[in-house]
Amino acid sequence: MSKKVLVFVKQVPDTQNITGDAMTPEGTVNRAALPAIFNPEDLNALELALQLKERYGVHVTVATMGMPAAAEVLRASLYRGADRAILLTDRALAGADTLATSYALSCCVKKLGDIDLVLCGRQAIDGDTAQVGPQIAEKLAIPQLCYVEEVKDLAEKTITVRRAIEGGYEILEAPMPALLTVIDANDPRPMNAHNIMRFKNARTKSEVARPAGQTPLTPEETAAGVAELERAGLLIEEWSAADVNAAPDRIGFAGSPTKVKQVMSVVLTASEAKQIEPTQAGINELIHELISDHTLG
Amino acid sequence: MNMSEKRGNVWVFVEQEAGKIASVSLQLVSKGRELADRLGVKLEAVFLGDKLENAVPELFHYGCDKVFLAEDPRLEPFTVLPYAKVIMDLIRAHKPNILLFGATLKGRELAPRVASEKLAGLTADCTDLQIDDFEDKKNGKSYTDKLMQIRPAFGGNIIATIVNTWDDPQMVTVREGVMKLGEPDTSRTGEIEKVDVALTEAETVIKVLERVRADKEVDLQGAQIIVAGGYGVGSKENFKLIYDLAEALGGEVGASRAAVDAGWISHDYQIGQTGVTVRPRLYIACGISGSIQHRAGMAESKKIIAINTDPDAPIFSCAHYAIVGDLNTVIPQMIKAFKSKQ
Structure with a gap:
C-alpha cells in the first residue's frame, strides 16, 4: 500500500519585500498592505513530497491552518500535484502561539490517522521561529528530522535523509511515522498547466457560501454547491477545531503560554552620519580620525 | 506566582562539539549570571555529551555555580531525542525558573521539543533579555520579575517583547553574538552534579549513519x-x-x-x-x-x-x-x- 505523506503549509504575509506603507505610523504592521504568499520553505517541503510521489508513489495530502483565504495556498498545492487538500479554520484558533498551533496541527494528523510522514518547511517568514515542526513531532511522539535537504531512501519501515548541521551534514535514519522539516535545498516546481485546468474551480465550503463579489448563498444553495464540488472531486475539505477534536483550552489565545507585552517598530540607531568625500584627501582624514580614536591601529 | 514558593534557578543549555563549548553558550552563561544575580538565584549549566569533564572548569570561570553533567556514549554525537529526554528529566527534578538555549541549529531543534513536552512557552531568536514585571490586561493577572523575551519579528521590521505566562521554565533561544561575553575568572569554581542518563529504546531510534562537518572558516563573532x-x-x-x-x-x-x-x-x-x-x-x-x-x-x-x-x-x-x-x-x-x- 502506498505511503501517506502530509505536508503542512502556511499562507504568510511577504515580510521579505516590505514596502513603506506596510508599517503604520504607530509602528505596527499593516498586514492588509502586504501581499499574501506561499511560505517559501513550505514550497520546498511540498516539492520534497511530490518527488516522493514520483519516486515511490506516495499519496500527498496538503493541509493548512488559517483564515478562509488561506485556501489559496491549497489550490496552489493542487496545481503542483498534491492529491488532497484540507483547510483547518476556526475563529477559536486565532491568536495561537507555536505551542497552540502545533497542538491544533497534531490533532489534524491524529484525525487523518494513518500518516507515515509529516513534512513542514523549517520555518515561516512571518515568525521565523522554526518551532512548530518539532512541537508537532513531540505531540505525536514521533521522531523529528530537522533541516532536511533530501530524502535518500524511503523503505518499508524507515526513512533515510540528508540534513544540514552546523558546518556540514548528516545522513540520518529513523523509523516511520516521522516528521521532517525541510530547508531551501530544492527548486520547487512551477504549477502545472494541466492541474490548473483540473483544479481551478476547487473551493472550500466557505468559498462556496460566499462567492467573491457576489451575495452570500443560502444554506440550501451552499449545501448543493458543496455536493456538486464533492462529486467533481473539487471540494477542498474544511475542518473546524471540533472536527479535529481539539480541546478548547489548548488552542488559540487560551492555549498560548506566550503573550506579547509590547511591539515596537525598528528604530534605527542612526545618529546623523558624517559625510566623507570620496577623494584621497577625504579618506586620509577619515583614516587619521579612526587611528586617533584607536578604532584602527 | 506564589511568593512563598522558592524561585527556581537560571539554567543554560551548554552546547559542545567534540568537547569544545560553543561560543554562544559562553555568551549565555555570561548573560545568565546577570539574570541570576538580578533574581537572587543560582546559575546552573546543563551539559550533555560524552567525556566532557575537562571542559567543565570553563563554565565556572564564566559564572556558573553548578554544572549538571550528563555523560554517555549515546549522547555523542548530538541527536535530539536523547537530549530532550535528559533535559526533561532534569527540569522535572529541579524546576528551573529560566532555561536559555543558543539559537543554533541544535538549539532550535531541541528547545521546541522540550517546550512542547513541558507545555512551556518558548520564544525564538531573542536579541535581548531583561527582568521586569508584567500585567496581563486580558486575563487581569500580574506577574513579578518575569523574563522579558525580546526578539525581532515580521522579517525584522518590528521588535516584540514576549512574556511566558504559564508554568516555568521560561524558555528562549538566543541569537549567537548578541550577548556580550564576560571576563573569565580562572579562580572561580563550582559544583558538579553527575546526571544519571536514563534512556529507553524510544529515544534512540534515530541513527546517525554518516556525519561530515568542518569548523567554520572564519570566526566573525570574535572579530574586532x-x-x-x-x-x-x-x-x-x-x-x-x-x-x-x-x-x-x-x-x-x-x-x-x-x-x-x-x-x-x-x-x-x-x-x-x-x-x-x-x-x-x-x-x-x-x-x-x-x-x-x-x-x-x-x-x-x-x-x-x-x-x-x-x-x-x-x-x-x-x-x-x-x-x-x-x-x-x-x-x-x-x-x-x-x-x-x-
Missing part, C-alpha cells in the same frame, strides 16, 4: 574589525578588494546575503538575520544596500563606515561615516591612506 562586501562588489573576482582591505586593516571579511546568494563567498561569512550577528569595533560595509535583515546583524557595531554609490541606500541610516562613492576607487584609497599613516 570586519570589512563586509555586498551585491555592489559586482563579482567573485572583485571580492579580492574586500579581502585586501581586511588584510591591510587586520580584520576579517564578511558578506551580505546578496553576495552569498550570488555565490561569491560561502555562507560562513554571512552577516545578518540569517547569518551571524556581529558587534565589532569597526564595520565597513562595501556595496551593501543595508536591508533590515542585514542591519539586524551589524547595527550594534561601535563604528560603521558605509561605502555605496547610492546616497539613498538604507545602510547610511545606521552608519557613522557615509562615503557616497565607488568602492573600486574608495577601497584602494583607504588602503593607501592607512599604509601611509602607519
Whole structure:
C-alpha cells in the first residue's frame, strides 16, 4: 500500500519585500498592505513530497491552518500535484502561539490517522521561529528530522535523509511515522498547466457560501454547491477545531503560554552620519580620525 | 506566582562539539549570571555529551555555580531525542525558573521539543533579555520579575517583547553574538552534579549513519574589525578588494546575503538575520544596500563606515561615516591612506 505523506503549509504575509506603507505610523504592521504568499520553505517541503510521489508513489495530502483565504495556498498545492487538500479554520484558533498551533496541527494528523510522514518547511517568514515542526513531532511522539535537504531512501519501515548541521551534514535514519522539516535545498516546481485546468474551480465550503463579489448563498444553495464540488472531486475539505477534536483550552489565545507585552517598530540607531568625500584627501582624514580614536591601529 | 514558593534557578543549555563549548553558550552563561544575580538565584549549566569533564572548569570561570553533567556514549554525537529526554528529566527534578538555549541549529531543534513536552512557552531568536514585571490586561493577572523575551519579528521590521505566562521554565533561544561575553575568572569554581542518563529504546531510534562537518572558516563573532562586501562588489573576482582591505586593516571579511546568494563567498561569512550577528569595533560595509535583515546583524557595531554609490541606500541610516562613492576607487584609497599613516 502506498505511503501517506502530509505536508503542512502556511499562507504568510511577504515580510521579505516590505514596502513603506506596510508599517503604520504607530509602528505596527499593516498586514492588509502586504501581499499574501506561499511560505517559501513550505514550497520546498511540498516539492520534497511530490518527488516522493514520483519516486515511490506516495499519496500527498496538503493541509493548512488559517483564515478562509488561506485556501489559496491549497489550490496552489493542487496545481503542483498534491492529491488532497484540507483547510483547518476556526475563529477559536486565532491568536495561537507555536505551542497552540502545533497542538491544533497534531490533532489534524491524529484525525487523518494513518500518516507515515509529516513534512513542514523549517520555518515561516512571518515568525521565523522554526518551532512548530518539532512541537508537532513531540505531540505525536514521533521522531523529528530537522533541516532536511533530501530524502535518500524511503523503505518499508524507515526513512533515510540528508540534513544540514552546523558546518556540514548528516545522513540520518529513523523509523516511520516521522516528521521532517525541510530547508531551501530544492527548486520547487512551477504549477502545472494541466492541474490548473483540473483544479481551478476547487473551493472550500466557505468559498462556496460566499462567492467573491457576489451575495452570500443560502444554506440550501451552499449545501448543493458543496455536493456538486464533492462529486467533481473539487471540494477542498474544511475542518473546524471540533472536527479535529481539539480541546478548547489548548488552542488559540487560551492555549498560548506566550503573550506579547509590547511591539515596537525598528528604530534605527542612526545618529546623523558624517559625510566623507570620496577623494584621497577625504579618506586620509577619515583614516587619521579612526587611528586617533584607536578604532584602527 | 506564589511568593512563598522558592524561585527556581537560571539554567543554560551548554552546547559542545567534540568537547569544545560553543561560543554562544559562553555568551549565555555570561548573560545568565546577570539574570541570576538580578533574581537572587543560582546559575546552573546543563551539559550533555560524552567525556566532557575537562571542559567543565570553563563554565565556572564564566559564572556558573553548578554544572549538571550528563555523560554517555549515546549522547555523542548530538541527536535530539536523547537530549530532550535528559533535559526533561532534569527540569522535572529541579524546576528551573529560566532555561536559555543558543539559537543554533541544535538549539532550535531541541528547545521546541522540550517546550512542547513541558507545555512551556518558548520564544525564538531573542536579541535581548531583561527582568521586569508584567500585567496581563486580558486575563487581569500580574506577574513579578518575569523574563522579558525580546526578539525581532515580521522579517525584522518590528521588535516584540514576549512574556511566558504559564508554568516555568521560561524558555528562549538566543541569537549567537548578541550577548556580550564576560571576563573569565580562572579562580572561580563550582559544583558538579553527575546526571544519571536514563534512556529507553524510544529515544534512540534515530541513527546517525554518516556525519561530515568542518569548523567554520572564519570566526566573525570574535572579530574586532570586519570589512563586509555586498551585491555592489559586482563579482567573485572583485571580492579580492574586500579581502585586501581586511588584510591591510587586520580584520576579517564578511558578506551580505546578496553576495552569498550570488555565490561569491560561502555562507560562513554571512552577516545578518540569517547569518551571524556581529558587534565589532569597526564595520565597513562595501556595496551593501543595508536591508533590515542585514542591519539586524551589524547595527550594534561601535563604528560603521558605509561605502555605496547610492546616497539613498538604507545602510547610511545606521552608519557613522557615509562615503557616497565607488568602492573600486574608495577601497584602494583607504588602503593607501592607512599604509601611509602607519
